[in-house]
Amino acid sequence: MNAKQLLACLLIILTVLLAACGSTALKEPVQTTEAETGLKVHFLDVGQADCILIQAPTGENMLIDAGNNDDADMIVTYLNAKGVKKIDVLVGTHPHEDHIGSLDTVIDTYDIGKVYMPRVTHTTKTFEDVLIAIKNKGLKIAAAKAGEIIDFSPNTRVEILAPNSPEYDDLNNYSAVIKLTYGNTSFLFTGDAEDISENEMLASGYDLKADVLKLGHHGSSTSSTEAFLAAVKPSYGVISVGKGNDYGHPHEEVLTRLEQAGIEIYRTDESGTVLFATDGDHIVIKTEKTGRTAKDVTVYITKTGKKYHMGDCNLLKDSRVPIKLSEAKTRGYEPCKSCKPPQ
């Protein structure tokens, strides 16, 4: 083999190797630790409330909402356990107590970078406590509004997609909606934004596509319209909700919409705290409580085939029959080799 042939040979090997790397399944849950060194998004189980911790691979922390008033101890314990010393970006999506309840404690306890809240006020003592905590720490509030870019961490893009209007009748629609992109993976955090705000986001022409959607307003039917879900097109939906809450959240019609769209659902009332870790390509999901969620993912079978599939599998052209993963396995269906559904 002369030098030219050797070079050609090496080129072929390199091409094959690169092609192999390129065909690695993207954005699928994998049982490896490769994603665990990347970005982490924790949906804390704070009952009927929201609290989301985002940890960048470069060490920055962002906290979106801080549960109810009585979640302060749980949140501080959790953040401490995750090594949080500074919260570089702190977001209060809107002034309702189930989102800002323990913000005052968080502000008092940690070194705080920048605080984002929509430009609207509330009359509760809970909201007053947050303002006093901000004032006492000598901080200012950056107005959260559509189009703002949040400077969080070098490898992430964080954009505010709502609120798009200066005034609403309902505080929920003031919710700061945040899109976080890391590599090829993205997350959409919607606070309690309702259909009015969702329609505004759709009309604004934002790229709403995200792999993981934190459903608006605890899975209430005020939010997550079909059009919005179709635009976000998430693989995973997270519902932050309290067990047996008085408001019927998540509403049945929303769960049906999610199921029909083939979106895998994680609920904090069933799974406890839910962690998404990503290396920018793959997503690994860990739940505090094991069981139901992982077993009862919805997969799809066909009328004649012997395999079960993910909702977006190319092989589902002729028929798609939703079925719980556990049942598919009981009935002897095998995982599709093309779309690689969970096993």
Added chain:
Amino acid sequence: MNLIIDRFEGDYAVVELPDRTFVNIPKKALPEEAKEGDIITITVNKSETERRKDNIRKLAEDLWE
């Protein structure tokens, strides 16, 4: 006592009590115009209480054997 309406969820108003705890009050127990952020004052209406006590007492008086 002053209650502050934090939000509405379905058929309930979620109100903040003076000790910063939260309770649900059915919407229909509140004035129709009540909005998020409104302060609801709860007082004992002494004169109305006396008036009703008198009325019921009068109604009941003739009914006992």
